[in-house]
Amino acid sequence: MVEITDVVCSLCGCVCDDIVVEVEDNNVTKVKKGACSVGKSKLMGHGRIESPAIRENGSLKDCSYDDAIKKAAEILAAARRPLLYGWSSTVCEADKVGVELAEEIGAVIDNTASVCHGPSVLAIQDVGLPSCTLGEVKNRADLVIYWGANPAAAHANHMKRYSYISKGYWTAEGKKNKKLIVVDVRRTATAKMADVFLQIEQGKDYLVFSALRAMLYGYEDVVPEVVGGVSKKDLLETVRMMKEAKFGIIFFGMGVTHTGARHNNIVNAIQTTRAAHTHTKFNIMPMRGHYNVAGINQVCTWETGYPFAVDLSRGYAWYNPGEHSATDLLIRRECDVALFIASDPGAHFPGESIRHLAKIPVIQIDPFPNPTTEFADVVIPAAISGIEAEGNVYRMDNIPIRLRKLVDTEYMADEEILERILGEVRAIKEKEGE
């Protein structure tokens, strides 16, 4: 048995890096400390895709890596409007090869931000983001606001490591000297811990941000008695707490990005943060979901100039979310081939887009069988990044952290699979050019 310390979790955007595990006979046998229940579940492992496979007459038939990679390359090289999607649960080194592959075949490359914090990206491009690192939150924040986010379910270590419960340099007494405000439609487990819980009517976030902005700028008189289901009294109390804080932070989640107003909600959230600057230090940060969704946004930006939904079919990068985002391409039935890596559109895309996926060739690269496997035509199993493969990822505050390899595997890493597909595609194109 070997004990490994400082293990980095490859599950959510918290990227906890102080985990201790035990490894025996090349398996993680125990998670001793550091991980939340979700991270622990990932580290302890689940059933795998056992072999590369190609669909024949409706059912998947096992084959070799060589055959699956060759088949994937043939499909991609012949595609007229390919979509390469996912990239958030793998490492930046693999993402880099993915962008190169997209460029080679003139694909649209999109990532899971598209159905997660894509609207946040649009808002940030519009009005900027007064933000900070999670280290600064831990050491300084005395007011934490979770808005449309339920870390108790989605980022279970977030409060303990970085925000409300954490103990830092100027916050040595933890939550004793901090305040927590939660804004949500449901009284969630996170909401139950709050000093102030604003239970808003679904879809009314924009109105409540606007009311807070007006109050922070001193225009209480224009705010009605109830806004989006929240009383003016509670709004005034929230504003008082914001003004009195030495260092405040708003963490926002899918409750704000998934509703009707989308990026407009986030623009208003950022402007509310800016309004708080007239009184004190205030920050805002999206609660990024996958452990490297921030990383693919980084890689895609430094390789193409844009963070997601990038069309490379013109021979140069073209960015128009809403046109080139995965969901839009699929609903318009525009793409004729899709490659999914480190993501599961079968589980997480609207049914209408899956209907099109069921009709076109789909290549899946993933360690685990999932709903996407049910309609994939080429399935290529991959090593699990952070357990069987190493590489760099970006935490939700855009801090790069290197994932460690804990055990050996015969599965190929994402980076190698993509490099081999790219090599095959280039060979096919070279042959066609002769």
Next chain:
Amino acid sequence: MGTKVNLISGRTIVQGQNLDNKLSEEYFSEVATCEMNKADMEKLGVTGGDSVKVKTSYGEVVVRAKGKEGTPEGVIFIPMGPWANAVVSGDTHGAGMPQYKGIDAEIEPTEEEVLHVKDLMKRYME
């Protein structure tokens, strides 16, 4: 004609624990559910574990009812996953983001069985 409700979806802790285990019974029993206020359950005449059919302009799906304190009246919550996505909107309104929350839906008791994930995916291949 079912009861009109506002449908939202989102994460749960057990859904997260089974992100890499979506073909499991544990994922099925957590995600193929519909959380709602007890008053709404009484109005529908269902108890926890009963099948309910959720219909929207984008599709319909059968899930199991689950009483959940803290869910406001008139709102139902289906954990993110294939069952919720069978009835959410793919219209991104030019922003790239489907609408996963705030969908007008109707809900009614049903005798129909909840489909397992493989059977649910088969519906897209018909």
